[in-house]
Amino acid sequence: MMRSLYAGISGLQNHQLRMDVIGNNIANVNTVGFKSSRVTFKELFNQTLRGAAAPAGPTRGGTNPIQIGLGTALAGIDVIHQPGNPQVTGVATDLAIQGDGFFVLQDAAGGYAYTRAGDFRLDAAGYLVNADGLRVLGWQAQGGVLPARDAVNLGPIRVPVDMFVPAQASSRVTWSSNLDATTPTNTPLTRAVDVYDSLGNAHTLIFTFTRTGSNQWSWQAEDAANPGTSLGQGTLTFGNSGLLTAGNTGTVSFTPTGAATINLQVDFSGLTQYAAPSTLEGTADGYPAGELTSFAIDTSGTITGTFSNGTTQPIAQVALASFANPAGLLRDGNLYWESNNSGVARIGVAGTGGRGALTPGALEMSNVDLSREFVDMIVTQRGFQANSRVITTSDEMLQELVNLKR
Incomplete structure (x- = not known):
C-alpha cells in the first residue's frame, strides 16, 4: 500500500508539471516566435518480486518475471520547433523565418544569442536591434559590396539614416x-x-x-x-x-x-x-551624390537602400543560424543559446544550407495549437484527479488496516 501512495504522489507531481507547461503554452499563444513545449513521462522504476525462469525439462515451461512499478517520472520537456504562421505587419524591419533557422543576436557579453522573434527596429545609431536592444548580426556592405558571408565577417547590422553614395562621373x-x-x-x-x-x-x-x-x-x-x-x-x-x-x-x-x-x-x-x-x-551612365531615402529587405535578408539620385545598392545582409539539434538549445524567454547537445551554430545566408527563407514585413506567430492545449489540459486534469484518488483510496485501506486491532 505504501507503494501505491508514493506512486500516486509521483503522479500528482508530474501531472502538475505538465499543467505548468500547458499553462505557459497558452499564456504565450500570442508571443512572437514562441515555440510550444510538451511533457513526456516515463515509469519511475520496477521492483522485481520474482525473476524470470527458463523452461525446466520437457514438461515444465518457463515463467515470466513479476514486477511492480513504483510511479512515474519526468522523461523530458521538449520544445516543438515547428514554424508558426506568418502575420503580415507591413513594417520594413519585421522579419519572419519560413523554415528552419534562427536570427543571430549579440548578447551583452559579446557572445551570440539566437531567436525566432523578428520584431526588429533601428535604434538612434542606426543599428538593427530586437525589443531588448540586442543587435542583429549579419554582414555589412562596403561601398555597396557585401563581403564573404561567413562567421569571420559577421558583425552588427547598421543602416545609417545619413548614409549617402558619392557621385559617379559619366563614362x-x-x-x-x-x-x-x-x-x-x-x-x-x-x-x-x-x-x-x-x-x-x-x-x-x-x-x-x-x-x-x-x-x-x-x-x-x-x-x-x-x-x-x-x-x-x-x-x-x-x-x-x-x-x-x-x-x-x-x-x-x-x-x-x-x-x-x-x-x-x-x-x-x-x-x-x-x-x-x-x-x-x-x-x-553616372549619377550625382545621393542620400538614403528608404530601404527594403528581401527574402535572402539583403537590405537594399534606395537613394535620392535613383540608385540602389546593398547596405547589409541578415544572417541566419541553424543547428543539428534545435531541441537541445537552452531557452530563456525569446532567446536561445548553444548547449552541449544542440550542436555548433552553422551561420549563413537565408535560403541556403537548410536555413529557411525570410518573409519581410511579417512576424512569425506562436505555434501553440489551442485546441490541442485544451484537450491536453483536460487529460492532465483527469490524470491528476485519478492519482489523487489513488492516494485517498490507499489512505482508506491503511485506515482499515489500522482498525483491525479494534
Whole structure:
C-alpha cells in the first residue's frame, strides 16, 4: 500500500508539471516566435518480486518475471520547433523565418544569442536591434559590396539614416533607335543627353545628327552651356539593310570647371536607318551624390537602400543560424543559446544550407495549437484527479488496516 501512495504522489507531481507547461503554452499563444513545449513521462522504476525462469525439462515451461512499478517520472520537456504562421505587419524591419533557422543576436557579453522573434527596429545609431536592444548580426556592405558571408565577417547590422553614395562621373553614352532615311540632307536633328562630372554636377550635351548623303550621317557634340565648341564629332555609315556598318563608336571629352576631365565613350551600335520617323534616344551612365531615402529587405535578408539620385545598392545582409539539434538549445524567454547537445551554430545566408527563407514585413506567430492545449489540459486534469484518488483510496485501506486491532 505504501507503494501505491508514493506512486500516486509521483503522479500528482508530474501531472502538475505538465499543467505548468500547458499553462505557459497558452499564456504565450500570442508571443512572437514562441515555440510550444510538451511533457513526456516515463515509469519511475520496477521492483522485481520474482525473476524470470527458463523452461525446466520437457514438461515444465518457463515463467515470466513479476514486477511492480513504483510511479512515474519526468522523461523530458521538449520544445516543438515547428514554424508558426506568418502575420503580415507591413513594417520594413519585421522579419519572419519560413523554415528552419534562427536570427543571430549579440548578447551583452559579446557572445551570440539566437531567436525566432523578428520584431526588429533601428535604434538612434542606426543599428538593427530586437525589443531588448540586442543587435542583429549579419554582414555589412562596403561601398555597396557585401563581403564573404561567413562567421569571420559577421558583425552588427547598421543602416545609417545619413548614409549617402558619392557621385559617379559619366563614362559612356549609348544611342539607340532609328534615324529617318528620308530626312533631307543638311537638315540637323538634335538630341540632349545629361552627363555628370566627378563632383556630381549635371551637364547637358547637345548631339547634332545631320544627313550628309545616301546612307551617311555626321554627328557632333556640344556643351549646352558653351555652344559652338565641338567636344567630339564623327561619321555614321549605314548599309543597304539599314544597319550601321561604320562609325559604331566615338569619343567626347571636356573639362568642367573645378572637376576632373570627362572622357565619354559614345556607342552608336544601336542605331538603324529606315524610312521611318527618327526616334533617337541617348542615355548616359553616372549619377550625382545621393542620400538614403528608404530601404527594403528581401527574402535572402539583403537590405537594399534606395537613394535620392535613383540608385540602389546593398547596405547589409541578415544572417541566419541553424543547428543539428534545435531541441537541445537552452531557452530563456525569446532567446536561445548553444548547449552541449544542440550542436555548433552553422551561420549563413537565408535560403541556403537548410536555413529557411525570410518573409519581410511579417512576424512569425506562436505555434501553440489551442485546441490541442485544451484537450491536453483536460487529460492532465483527469490524470491528476485519478492519482489523487489513488492516494485517498490507499489512505482508506491503511485506515482499515489500522482498525483491525479494534
